[in-house]
Amino acid sequence: xxxxxxxxxxxxxxxxxxxxxxxxxxxxxxxxxxxxxxxxxxxxxxxxxxxxxxxxxxxxxxxxxxxxxxxxxxxxxxxxxxxxxxxxxxxxxxxxxxxxxxxxxxxxxxxxxxxxxxxxxxxxxxxxxxxxxxxxxxxxxxxxxxxxxxxxxxxxxxxxxxxxxxxxxxxxxxxxxxxxxxxxxxxxxxxxxxxxxxxxxxxxxxxxxxxxxxxxxxxxxxxxxxxxxxxxxxxxxxxxxxxxxxxxxxxxxx
Ligand SMILES: C[S@@+](CC[C@H](N)C(=O)[O-])C[C@H]1O[C@@H](n2cnc3c(N)ncnc32)[C@H](O)[C@@H]1O
Numbered sequence: 001x002x003x004x005x006x007x008x009x010x011x012x013x014x015x016x017x018x019x020x021x022x023x024x025x026x027x028x029x030x031x032x033x034x035x036x037x038x039x040x041x042x043x044x045x046x047x048x049x050x051x052x053x054x055x056x057x058x059x060x061x062x063x064x065x066x067x068x069x070x071x072x073x074x075x076x077x078x079x080x081x082x083x084x085x086x087x088x089x090x091x092x093x094x095x096x097x098x099x100x101x102x103x104x105x106x107x108x109x110x111x112x113x114x115x116x117x118x119x120x121x122x123x124x125x126x127x128x129x130x131x132x133x134x135x136x137x138x139x140x141x142x143x144x145x146x147x148x149x150x151x152x153x154x155x156x157x158x159x160x161x162x163x164x165x166x167x168x169x170x171x172x173x174x175x176x177x178x179x180x181x182x183x184x185x186x187x188x189x190x191x192x193x194x195x196x197x198x199x200x201x202x203x204x205x206x207x208x209x210x211x212x213x214x215x216x217x218x219x220x221x222x223x224x225x226x227x228x229x230x231x232x233x234x235x236x237x238x239x240x241x242x243x244x245x246x247x248x249x250x251x252x253x254x
Contacts, residue, residue: 004031007071010096014112016119017092020159026070026093033073036233040073043229043247047074047195050225050249051148057191057251061085062145067115068152072101074195075150081105085145090115113139115156116177122160133160133176137184146191149181151247153196154213156181164211175215182218185252192252194219197229197245204241213245223248 007027017023033040058064062085066075069089080087087108089098094110102108114120117138125131141147157163157177161170185192198216202209225248232243 001031003034004028007031007095007097011093012112013093014114014119016114016123019123020092020119022093022159025155025158026095029073030071030095030097032232032236033071035236036230039230039233043227043231043245044074046225046227046247047151047249048076048079050195051150051193052076052079054146054191054193054251055079055083057146058083059085059145059190062143062190063088065090065141065144065147067091067147067149068155069098069110069150071095072098077101077105077108081107083107083145088144090139092119115139115152116159116180118177119159133173133180135176135180135183136187137180139184141184141188144188144190146193147185147188148193148195149185150193150195151197153178153181153194153218154198163213178214178218186220188253190253194250194252195247197247198223199246201244201246202241203244219248219250220252221250223250225249 004027007030011023064087066089069091089110090113118133121131157174161174165171165174198214200211229245229247231245234242
C-alpha cells in the first residue's frame with residue numbers, strides 16, 4: 001500500500017485526471033509492478049523491443065511521440081534518447097518516478113495532455129447530460145517522425161466506463177473513445193506503432209473466460225507480434241483468480 005500512496009501523492013496531472021481515477025490507476029500499476037516484477041518482465045521487455053525494432057523507420061529530423069508514457073516501465077528510454085530530433089512523452093499523469101527516470105536523458109521531454117479530449121467535458125457535466133466524445137482524438141500528431149500508442153488503447157475508456165462495460169451507454173462510450181484513438185493513429189503521414197492488450201483471460205476454478213478488451217474490428221489486420229502479460233496471478237485480486245492479457249504490436253503505416 002505504501003508504494004500506491006507514494007505514487008498517488010507525488011504524481012502531477014491535468015485537471016480532472018484525479019477525479020477520473022487516472023492517478024489512482026497509475027498508483028495501482030506501480031503497486032502491482034512492485035509485487036509481480038518477474039511475472040511482468042516478459043511483457044515489459046517485449047514492448048520495449050517491439051519499439052526499438054521499429055526505430056529505424058523514424059524520420060531522423062522529426063521527434064517521436066509516445067502516447068501513454070505512465071511510469072515508463074515499458075519504454076526504452078535509453079534507446080529513444082539517442083534520437084537527436086527529440087522524444088515527447090505524453091500522458092495526463094506524470095509520476096515522480098517518470099521525472100526521475102528521465103533525468104539525464106536530454107532529448108526526452110514530457111507533455112501533459114488528455115488524449116481523448118473528453119476528460120473535462122465528461123467530469124464537469126451534469127449527471128444525465130447527453131455528451132459525446134470527440135470523433136477523432138484531438139491532439140496534434142502532425143509534426144512527428146513516429147507516434148507510438150503504448151499499452152493505452154484498452155485503458156482510454158476506463159475514465160468513463162467499466163471494463164468490460166456494464167450497459168449500453170458504457171458500451172457505446174468505450175467503442176467511440178477507442179475508435180477516435182484509432183482514427184487519429186491511422187490518419188498519420190508518419191509510421192505509427194500500436195501496442196495494446198486485446199483480450200483478458202480470467203481463469204478461476206479450472207475454467208477460463210476470454211474477454212475482449214478492444215473490438216477486433218478496430219485493428220486493420222493481425223498483429224505483427226503477440227505476447228502475454230501475466231498481470232495478476234492468483235491472490236492478487238482475489239484467491240483463485242488469475243488474469244493474463246493477450247497483447248499485440250502493430251505497425252500501422254510506413
Ligand atoms: C497502462 S498505462 C500504460 C503503461 C505505461 N506505458 C507504463 O509503463 O506505465 C496507461 C496510461 O494511459 C494514461 N491515460 C489514460 N487515459 C488517458 C487520457 N485520457 N489522456 C492521457 N493519458 C491517459 C494513464 O495515465 C496511464 O499512464
